Amino acid sequence: MDDALPPTTPPRNGGRDFREVLTARTSRRNVVLGATIAAAHLALVPGAAALARPAGHRLRGSFRPVPVGAADRIVVPAGHRAEVLAPWGAPLLPDGPRWRPDGGGSAADQARQIGSHHSGLRYLPLPGGGDRHGMLVIHHESVDPVLLHPREPGGGRAVTAARVAKGLAAQGITAIEVRRGRDGSWRPVASSRNARLTGTTPVVFSGPLATGHPALESAAEPVGTLGDTGHGATPWGTHLVCEENTGGWFGTDDPRWRPTAAQRRYGLGALDHGHGWHRADPRFDLARSPGEPHRFGWIMEVDPLALNGSTPVKRTALGRFSHSAAAVGETRDGRVTVHSGDDQDGGYLYRFVGDRPWRRERAGGRSPLDHGVLQVARFDEDGTGRWLPLVHGRATLTAAHGWADQADVVLRAREAADALGATRMDRPQQMVVDPRTGEVFAALANSAGGFGGDAGSRDANPYGHVIRMRDDPDGGTGLRWDVFVLGGDPAHDPSVRLDRSNAFGSPKGLYLDPAGLLWISTGVSPHSQHLAERGHENLGNNALLAADPATGAIRRFLTAPRGAEVTGVSGTPDGRTLFVNIQHPGSATAAWGAPTPADPQVVSGWPDHRPDGRPRSATIAVRRDDGGVIGG
Secondary structure (H helix, E strand, O other): OOOOOOOOOOOOOOOOEHHHHHHHHOOHHHOOOHHHOOHHHHOOOOOOOOOOOOOOOOOOOOOOOOOOOOOOOOEOOOOEEEEEEEEOOOEOOOOOOOOOOOOOOOHHHHOOEOOOOEEEEEEEEOOOOOOOEEEEEEEEOOOOHHHHOOOOHHHOOOOOHHHHHHHHHHOEEEEEEEEEOOOOOEEEOOOOOOEEEOOOOEOEEEOOOOOOOHHHOOOOOOEOOOOEEEEEEOOOOOEEEEEOOHHHHOEOOOOOOOOOHHHHHOOOOOOOOOOOHHHOOHHHEOOOOOOHHHHOOOEEEEOOOOHHHOOOEEEHHHOOOOEOOOEEEEOOOOOEEEEEEEOOEOOOEEEEEEOOOHHHHHHOOOOOOOOEEEEEEEEOOOOEEEEEEOOOOOOOOOHHHOOOOHHHHHHOHHHHHHHHOOOEOEOEEEEEEOOOOOEEEEEEOOOOOOOOOOOOOOOOOOOOEEEEEEEOOOOOOEEEEEEEEEOEOOOOOOOOOOOOOOOEOOEEEEEEOOOOOEEEEEOOOOOOOOOHHHOOOOOOOOEEEEEOOOOOOEEEEEEOOOOOEEEEEEEOOOOOEEEEEEEOOOOOEOOOEOOOOOOOOOOOOOOOOOOOOOOOOEEEEEEEOOOOOOOO
């Protein structure tokens, strides 16, 4: 989700662009929203008649839409309040290192504090705690070196081993216990469950590329997780962590190094993305440690209640790419499914389907995520599609075509999907599975290019959209799809069916609450926010919107501070608290400027607004003053 690490643009491999498929099916002016989508477009595949759509939530008047925002603060509807709960740098335990507003503190300090760049988010009720006592699992996607480190004499920003170590400590995952008090407010709890995973935590690999596989060889022991964004929750109680945009941390100064085709396909290059970590840590030098990038770009499984006492496992059967989601579901016979997207312009949508019912797998001592079939989506213009198996020995994925084995297929999943002619999508982001209907929602953020006109005439999608699909509930390869909502600004595209109460761009996060509302969080790039020349002058700061999947009604619920994205969203089972992640407030923007070591608050001072401070990503808790259900 974080545009600090821009997604790579693939060569024009694979099948058609999704925009071409959509244009061939219907012009943008004729695409309709929500419940008005023709029933035939979302008809279930054969055998799925038992699934029925619940009645619409209808956003029954509990809040009025907030206006487009430009303020450096959180704005929520009247009768609601938002409280900062878990900001970057807060100590995990009362005796931990305190936040230093000057950016001071060591890597060891940061490893005992909440990480930066809050992204994925999940609330887990603790036994007996339910709606008042649980764990927050927060993912940390990236770092901003200007904000992470203190101002140096002369303004120097040399890459050092200490700086790299602190950057590794700021990424990963935070698990922190929280409790709701009698006054309704939430507070962190000192607990032995509070823990961090970072870029130096030992990990193991399972599946086709198990620990010890030659492709994973490097100069260091297998450690760390990077670029952690989306998440998933398995039915057996574990937590899935998505690694996204990890290639930008690698580079080299070796003039003899040349990238292979596979390295180029994964965005690896000598110049990295400007971080320069390879100059201080050989792990990140592509010439010295060519196998190290193979250790990232996976979905990792952890025990969210015992991060301190268990070893994370990267499940390689789910493929290696820039994972933006891990939406878990089940087939009708109990096999696990995991939907995920590849966050790049032209990236694909993937699905993993287990071989056997997950309960049987676990009873036999096997992980349900190690045994199954990885697939990639092809969308057709008649509203149908197919999941294409990424299986060695099938179609063109054979030794004769340069594929060594299944480990090679999952390691180079992007190239395997290219070979099968999958449909290129507009920056896939979060996906969710509705357990009541089996529908899968996918956020597509945007694609490169200009704005204006309709989808039938333009060659880009700067605003994004949300699509929904239905798979065969028996695990077959068929699917049906349609567009739930097209993002955009009616002032630039009159065909967009949005207005001042709900216009948005770049949908990235999705969350289905217990009542069935779909919450859409946006991540318009700081390089586009508020700029007329990029068609975003009317969309304001990034936002969180509530949508009714049954009726198509959408309202803007929250706007973020300047420079920030709204990322992960989760909530209590009773729907009375919504937890929301605010990522990288104060990041460099074209509208307001860029933070500097001398003045880190050029764009934003949220949430502390201290004269001597700096902006901080944070998890906030939102609730109604009357204690009611949010959106109800």
